Amino acid sequence: MKRTEYPRPxxxxxxxxxxxxxxxxxxxxxxxxxxxxWYDDVSYYQHKINVPFVYQSxxxxxxxxxxxxxxxxxxxxNVTVNKGERVILHFGAVDYEADIYINGQHVKNHxxxxxxxxxxxTHQLNANGKQRVAVRAYDQHDDESIPxxxxxxxxxxxxxxxxxxxxxWQTVWLEVVQEVHLQKTKLVPRFDDGKIEITAEISKWVxxxxxxxxxxxxxxxxxxxxxxxxxxxxxxxVDLFQEYIFxxxxxxxxxxxxxxxxxxxxxxxxxxxxxxxxxTVQSYFGMxxxxxxxxxxYLNNKPYYQKLVLDQGYWPSGLLTAPTDDAFQQxxxxxxxxxxxxxxxHQKTEDPRFLYWADTLGFMVxxxxxxxxxxxxxxxxxxxxxxxxxxxxxxxxxxxVTWVPINESWGVxxxxxxxQQQHFSQSMYHFIHALDPSRLVISNDGxxxxxxxICALHNYAHGTEEESEKYAYFKKSxxxxxxxxxxxxxxxxIFANGFVYQDQPIxxxxxxxxxxxVSGQPGWGYTSADTEADFLKDYQRxxxxxxxxxxxxxxxxxxxxxxxxxxNGLLTYDRxxxxxxxxxxxxxxxxxxxxxx
Numbered sequence: 001m002k003r004t005e006y007p008r009p010x011x012x013x014x015x016x017x018x019x020x021x022x023x024x025x026x027x028x029x030x031x032x033x034x035x036x037x038w039y040d041d042v043s044y045y046q047h048k049i050n051v052p053f054v055y056q057s058x059x060x061x062x063x064x065x066x067x068x069x070x071x072x073x074x075x076x077x078n079v080t081v082n083k084g085e086r087v088i089l090h091f092g093a094v095d096y097e098a099d100i101y102i103n104g105q106h107v108k109n110h111x112x113x114x115x116x117x118x119x120x121x122t123h124q125l126n127a128n129g130k131q132r133v134a135v136r137a138y139d140q141h142d143d144e145s146i147p148x149x150x151x152x153x154x155x156x157x158x159x160x161x162x163x164x165x166x167x168x169w170q171t172v173w174l175e176v177v178q179e180v181h182l183q184k185t186k187l188v189p190r191f192d193d194g195k196i197e198i199t200a201e202i203s204k205w206v207x208x209x210x211x212x213x214x215x216x217x218x219x220x221x222x223x224x225x226x227x228x229x230x231x232x233x234x235x236x237x238v239d240l241f242q243e244y245i246f247x248x249x250x251x252x253x254x255x256x257x258x259x260x261x262x263x264x265x266x267x268x269x270x271x272x273x274x275x276x277x278x279x280t281v282q283s284y285f286g287m288x289x290x291x292x293x294x295x296x297x298y299l300n301n302k303p304y305y306q307k308l309v310l311d312q313g314y315w316p317s318g319l320l321t322a323p324t325d326d327a328f329q330q331x332x333x334x335x336x337x338x339x340x341x342x343x344x345x346h347q348k349t350e351d352p353r354f355l356y357w358a359d360t361l362g363f364m365v366x367x368x369x370x371x372x373x374x375x376x377x378x379x380x381x382x383x384x385x386x387x388x389x390x391x392x393x394x395x396x397x398x399x400x401v402t403w404v405p406i407n408e409s410w411g412v413x414x415x416x417x418x419x420q421q422q423h424f425s426q427s428m429y430h431f432i433h434a435l436d437p438s439r440l441v442i443s444n445d446g447x448x449x450x451x452x453x454i455c456a457l458h459n460y461a462h463g464t465e466e467e468s469e470k471y472a473y474f475k476k477s478x479x480x481x482x483x484x485x486x487x488x489x490x491x492x493x494i495f496a497n498g499f500v501y502q503d504q505p506i507x508x509x510x511x512x513x514x515x516x517x518v519s520g521q522p523g524w525g526y527t528s529a530d531t532e533a534d535f536l537k538d539y540q541r542x543x544x545x546x547x548x549x550x551x552x553x554x555x556x557x558x559x560x561x562x563x564x565x566x567x568n569g570l571l572t573y574d575r576x577x578x579x580x581x582x583x584x585x586x587x588x589x590x591x592x593x594x595x596x597x
Contacts, residue, residue: 001059001317003052005325007092007171008116009356010396011185012282019077019133019172025049025062028070028136038072039134040104045074051172052092052321054165059317067142067155071167073135077174080129081122084179086203089133090118092170092351095320096139096146103132111382113139113147114349114370115389116170137167145379147386147411149347149370150312150563157564159524162314169321170351180204181279182211182271187396188438191256191289191300194241194248201233202271212270215240217255222265240265240287249300256300257286257398259341262362264398286359286398290440292453295481296553297440297505299401306364306554307588309335309570310510311343313350314563316573320348328354330575332363335560337581338570339588342399344509344556347371347407349390358399366402366556367394371410375421379411384431391435403432403439408446408458416448417497425450425496445509448496455501457484457494458510460526460558462542474545481506481551505553508546513558513568514538518578525568526558532579540587547591 003020006012024045026038038044053060055071081087091098095113099106102124110117125131140146141164142153152161186199200211209229215222215238223238241247241255248254253261264284271279289300296303311331317323328351335343342364345354349369358365369386372379387405394400405428406412412421425443429451432441443452459477463470477483485494485501495501515525516535529535546555561569570584571577 001050001053001323003171003321003325005353007090007173007352009352010283013175013177013280016173016175017077017079019075019174020051023049023051023073023075025055025074026072027068028072029068031070033070033072033136037104039074039101039106039136040132042074045072049073051075052168052170053318054095054167054169054321056163056165057317057319057321059321059323065163067164068166069138069140071137073137073168074132076130076132078129079125079131079174079176081125081176086120086122086177086179086181087125087174088118088177089121089172089174090116091135091168091172092116093349094135094137094168095165096148097137099136099138101134101136112386112389114386116352116393117389121174135168139164139166141166144373145376145382147370147372147379147383150314151370153373160566162312162564163319165320169319177203178278180206180209180271180273182269182281184392185269185281185283185396187267187283187285189285189287189289189398190237191287193239194287195237195239196265196285196287197235197237199233199235200269202229203232205229205232206273208274210272212272213238214268216266217263249302253300255287257288257359257362258299259336259362259364262286262360262398264359283396284359285396288398290401290438292440292505295503295505297454297507305591306342306507306556307340307591308342308344308364308366308509308554308556309338309340310346310556310559311335312346312559312561312563313348313354314561314573322351322354325353327575329357329361331560332357332361334571334575334577334581336361336363337585339585340557342366342401343560344368344404346559347410349386349394352393352397355394355397355399359397363399364401365397365399366404367400368404368407371407373410375412375414375424380424383411384428387428387432388435391432395436395438401439402454403436403441404445404456405429405432405441406444409444409448412444415444415450415496416493419498422450422496422498442509444496447494449494450496450499453504454509455485455494455504455506456509457506459508460511460513462511462527462545464527465538465541471541471545475548478508478545478549478552480549484549484551506551507554507556508552509556510558511546511555512539512542514542515567516578517567518572518576519562519567521567523562523565523567525566535579536583536587539584543587543590
């Protein structure tokens with residue numbers, strides 16, 4: 001099992017080297033690696049591991065779930081560099097803190113387990129082309145201030161927490177570029193104007209630089225041009241719709257991006273010094289706009305009802321790491337086949353390859369980050385740091401429509417009444433909007449919200465079929481906006497002390513969770529079904545309450561798949577349907593857009 005696909009689909013160069021596969025590996029429980037120079041001595045390594053799968057996973061070739069807070073990796077590779085070239089080493093994600101060594105020299109420290117990072121290793125390379133990379137990963141499994149989400153800090157998975165992950169869990173790769181090269185781009189749709197705002201940054205400015213661009217829509221050449229560069233950063237705007245009515249979404253989707261019609265523009269960048277080509281990068285973008293108005297979410301200025309499913313992003317063989325790139329595509333296709341139009345990625349920042357398939361196949365995504373368990377100064381700074389990197393990496397994906405920085409008061413357990421924790425929630429809300437004004441932000445998904453663009457509620461209190469009074473209350477609590485925001489969930493009110501509902505769209509963002517075991521393994525759900533017929537009957541019962549609401553403007557059903565001890569998925573852990581998918585779709589398609597009360 002090897003992940004071989006290009007890892008950065010929105011910033012593609014033709015030449016790259018995949019460093020996934022077999023690496024040497026060692027536990028460092030006594031923290032002796034640095035003192036004994038494990039970064040430069042192959043003799044210490046007693047195991048082999050299949051990167052990018054963590055040692056706790058079966059796909060790694062190890063499959064040991066014993067906590068080891070410090071682990072080391074090493075492998076050799078070949079690369080030579082010509083004059084004027086730079087070698088950049090990339091890591092998709094390493095959980096949680098990574099120290100990188102090249103040929104015995106420390107070159108990088110990165111903190112944050114869910115985002116990509118890179119380092120220029122040119123000056124550390126051996127002239128003979130034979131190189132060695134070592135990685136020290138540190139992930140203190142019982143430090144509850146680390147953003148770890150569903151990774152459990154205790155010995156065994158239990159309830160809603162799963163096996164922890166330590167070390168490299170996304171692709172490792174390198175590329176050779178010129179000293180002057182394109183570093184990153186930001187592509188922001190100006191949907192109402194039919195234009196795209198392009199920000200481009202280069203590694204170094206020299207005289208006589210120009211940045212060329214070619215934008216195509218399918219086979220149509222839309223725009224091309226060249227910008228003279230006088231700084232390392234440039235911003236310019238390109239007209240795409242060009243006063244053609246059928247390119248707008250006035251009569252139909254036009255050239256916009258929707259889940260039903262996920263149309264994308266391709267863009268090619270060329271960096272030149274006079275006539276000398278220095279760099280070529282391929283990218284893409286979608287024209288779409290998200291905003292709220294009159295208690296509804298709008299996509300491209302039209303009301304859009306979101307039918308989402310909760311997606312934990314775990315696999316039996318790879319845990320956080322998908323076994324193949326096709327697995328991402330399969331998850332999206334199966335979910336769409338059931339009649340959903342998107343997902344909420346839960347307590348995980350997903351691999352960019354998933355987002356590529358969401359962009360391409362038409363699948364809305366709510367982006368989330370793993371939460372810490374507790375609140376303190378370290379948890380605050382750690383979470384804000386990761387969110388800055390998340391948005392920097394993923395801002396160009398049209399499929400992402402909402403950011404969810406906090407879930408169910410995880411990491412802010414006293415937010416209902418504690419003004420300091422409320423300040424943090426507000427800070428996250430404004431911080432994310434300051435970096436990305438193009439998406440919606442939820443302050444605390446579930447309850448005890450502060451400032452938020454969506455009123456996001458959780459309610460699993462549908463009861464069993466025999467509990468008619470409980471179901472009647474569940475149905476009534478969802479029926480109108482007034483009922484939705486006046487009820488209480490668990491120990492928390494819908495809004496934290498000092499905050500009130502302000503006519504935001506209301507979405508039921510966790511509910512359902514019907515447990516249905518088809519594998520013979522013990523597990524749990526919020527309610528249970530014994531047969532396919534029982535499951536479909538209960539699913540219909542729950543969805544009827546949702547669809548009869550005139551207050552809700554979308555939902556997120558729990559959940560897409562079983563995960564470890566949880567058996568409340570629509571699919572098994574290995575993605576087998578528990579019931580015919582067409583039957584789920586039939587129920588989901590019963591919905592008709594209501595008039596919000």
